[in-house]
Amino acid sequence: MNRIETIEPLPAGAQALPVTIADVRAARERIGGSIVRTPTLVSKTLSNLTGATVYLKFENHQFTAAYKERGALNRLLLLDNMARAKGVIAASAGNHAQGLAYHGARLGVPVTIVMPQTTPLVKVMQTEGHGATVVLFGETFDEANAHARELETERGLTFVHPFDEPDIIAGQGTVALELLEDAPDVDTLVIPIGGGGLFSGMGTAARALKPGIELIGVQAELYPSMYDFVKHVALPTGGDTLAEGIAVKEPGKLTRRFVEALANDVVLVSERALEQAVSLLLQIEKTVVEGAGAAGLAALIEHKAMFAGRTVGLVLCGGNIDTRLLANVLLRDLARSGRLARLRIRLQDRPGALYHVSRIFHEQQVNIIEVYHQRVFTSLPAKGLITDIECETRDEAHLRRLIAALVDGGYEVTPVELA
Template sequence: MTKNTKTSPTKLPVTLRDVEAAAVTLAGFVKRTNFDHSRTLSDITGADIWLKFENLQFTATFKERGALNRLSALSADQRRQGVVAASAGNHAQGVAYHAARLSIPATIFVPAGTPTVKIENTRRHGATVIEGGATLEDAANLAKEHGASCGLTYIHPYDDPLIIAGQGTIALEMLAAVTDLDVLIVPIGGGGLISGIAVAAKSLKPDIEVIGVQATLYPSMYNLIKAQSLPMRGDTLAEGIAVKAPGAITSEIVRALVDDIVLVTEQHIEHALSLLLTIEKSVTEGAGAAGLAAVLADPDRFRGRKLGLVLSGGNIDTRLLSGVLTRQLAREGRLSRLRFDIVDRPGQLAAVVAVLSNAGANIVEVSHQRIFTDLPAKAVVLEVVIETRDRSHLASTIGALRAADIRVDANT
């Protein structure tokens, strides 16, 4: 992506002054989240990594910054009438929470498939939640129609100057804490977060690099800025940035100020999410882990540079989180499924267990299958799920089984 050096941040729809004004509005009502150095992630990646913990906001998402800035600008009549919004969850919670605090009635449309945790949290803040539409764009159309018919003000999730300015306050905090950052790495959905951050960062430090990250399954802004036509499809772990149509205002700002946009695979997102939980003890959703995923995907690009990563949200379904962590254990060779074709007679299972025990492997689950198999009637399929320390330990365990003349197939 070629940087447009002709456009000044002062000539865009959102300016540094707007972001600074938003910071005054938000003061005392939105948490000034920690911006901390991660020594372990820095050691792993070879970069100097600093993490902005927006997943520790009250609603576990940066979205409440923009939501509060927009709601605070409503007239008295608009506040009485109420607001409507469409969201995959995080914008919904930001609007619902601050609308309730300001005594503004709020109705939120969410697309089908929105994680239950996000829906329940939104309801808990007092908003009326309506599920409708297969995509975020469908839900937005329903919200606009409902708002027009009921006289409600539509609060856009990203394509609004006040929303963008609110999100940009994150960059003010990051650069105030660490003035010599080289690169900011920011998730992109509709573009509100990176637009606000780019305006503030480029105004304060013109030579800083701003890089956006999108999931490979939803490269909407990437396609627009790079004149590509990569497909958008499937269920991404980063549903918070699964936006098919970026905003007009955000696209203008991204085109002018963002230095590059990169794509990350689902596997890199899962790995990043797992590392943030196990190393930083911090729960992030898929979109929140996208910045670290970009570093893991291309460590040579960032090695030796001081990086600011935005952990944009922490609203992830616990069942999904469990699945991600388990899959990562399997990738690391710490959780494996072994399959044995054994003779169906006493002592065979004990022989397998004895070898596994001597090898120091922990047995998690055991399953016999006598019926649904093509093996002879006197044979049985034995499946054992085991825990090992790492791939080296797994390899030595399998070696011990084969040395004992036990045939084994490993699903690793």
């Protein structure tokens, strides 16, 4: 069996962590009747694909489609009467905002959410739809967060951090209690890390229940903030990632202590692996996840040898993905697998040229979806013609046969590759 290269944990007692298994269990009792006890199911197909026994924890089945409800609700239930009456405030444009807004409305606690002015309207409307007051301020999350702290003081509100608070961490830890009850044979947990709240809570609970369990954190390559901290490196952070739910530039001051003490390793995953994981979960498990929710599976895909032969628990931590983005991810995955392709073919600009090319597509039983002609913006001579043909094939081998037939027919063919 492949052993996982570990980060040396802190010596016992060197730095006491402020959340214990007792806190996680208490949080479970507190929130149990108001959140979904999501299923944990083995995936035979993903197990065969990755070489590990894969259990999936479907946190995308929560009412707001993310685990964030757990910590938010635990925090709200621990407020005193005065704090409940005045209300809470947070800076978030994502799942924390919706979880806090939904349970605040249920409990009669006023919720104010500060979002950057650049936040997509759909996220504003979703949060307002759960009963929160949304304040749009600034161009970046940092500006929105600073304004939220100002309003906290001005209005006497209670600030609820998305990850860097003990009560939030304890609530998130309830995911591990359920997962290990339903799948006690799990010997490795692969947990997405953004700010680190989910890892901190799950790691605390899992290490107490199964001291020998392997705890692996996962970050997107574009946002390796916690990876940088635990590995003592300085990789660049920033960019457009599919895993926006874990796109955190600065790890929590509290959560980094948990990760340093509990993690056996932290790994990075590429955007390509994240896209493939989102697509696989939809195709195989018929479940919709956002990029962050697919990060665990992306780690198994990209670091296959690391997990071979192990029994792995993955948390599908969220399912809030824009439908247009999801469609784009699925089409890109079809293209990478050879089932969808765009071929750039050089023709002579004469009658029947396109007919002769399309005849080869017909002979190879390939479906033509779109045809794009280019006569002007090309480096070819005036009588030259570039045609891009978008087509649908059965698999990569079928696509290769088509290209070979076109070349045999005397055509110059170049596949248009994805990044």
